[in-house]
Amino acid sequence: MNLDQKTISELAQHLEAAELNASDVVKITDAYPNMDYEDAYAIQYEIRKNKINRGQKFAGLKMGLTSQAKMKQMGVDTPIFGFLMDYMGRGDGQEIITKELIHPKVEPEIALVTSKELRGPNCSVDDVLSAIDFLVPAMEIIDSRYRDFKFDLKSVIADNTSSSRYVMGGKITDVSGVDLEHLGVVLEKNGEVVATGAGAAVLGHPAKSVAMLADMLASRGETIPTGTFIMTGAITEAIAVDVGDTVTAKFQHLGSVTTRFA
Ligand code: 0L1
Ligand code: MG
DSSP: OOSOHHHHHHHHHHHHHHHHHTOOBOOGGGTOTTOOHHHHHHHHHHHHHHHHHTTOOEEEEEEESOSHHHHHHHTOSSOEEEEEEGGGEEETTOEEOGGGSSSOEEEEEEEEEESSOBOOSSOOHHHHHTTEEEEEEEEEEEOOSBGGGOOOHHHHHHTGGGEEEEEEOSOOBOSTTOOTTTOEEEEEETTEEEEEEEGGGTTTSHHHHHHHHHHHHHTTTOOBOTTOEEEEEESSOOEEOOTTOEEEEEETTTEEEEEEEO
């Protein structure tokens, strides 16, 4: 680590204020070019701790940069993870208040809840498949706090991987008999198809994303506890949205999920 605790606390407050005030900032590595990945996750965990200390509830974990396209764009070969809080979550059909966000983009994701603890290293796709309680169709609304989504990997990890809102479908599905790799999704904005994809867009298999999460947490001495809600990563590119837009993700087998940007 290159940053001291005081700087980590200040940067956590700086990024969380940008989130809560919906006002963008420049990437933090501009002022702290020597910060490392450990510092970046330390800032993210500090933001999480501050929210919990203020009485908000931890709701789950998310994987980000899980597509080859996004990893290539960032020049990296590993994904990143962030956290979700209850205030970020919406049910199917519930609205999202657009003015609470800076420049939201929507991406369809397969979400799941675990039925067993998952522990890395060497967590496998089979380990994950045997630890899925149920699947949920979901959408993530990413909203980087960095101006024009201009960031580097360390800055975006500190900014909780752009997490801002997520919407869960109303139907849960047992994983048995569901081919997550080939599961198709269609993303519609205002009734028009804007993106399509399949589960394999997520690291080749959405369960691989959860296995990598368990492995990344293991390097921190953490596990994925039983009952954890996890968003596995975007199946399509992220689509920019504006006030008045209605977005629906239609998943094969899992059903659909809709939100409107009020
Ligand atoms: O969930 C994601 O894949 C987003 C990761 C952060 C990068 C971005 O904001 O595009
Ligand atoms: Mg995402």
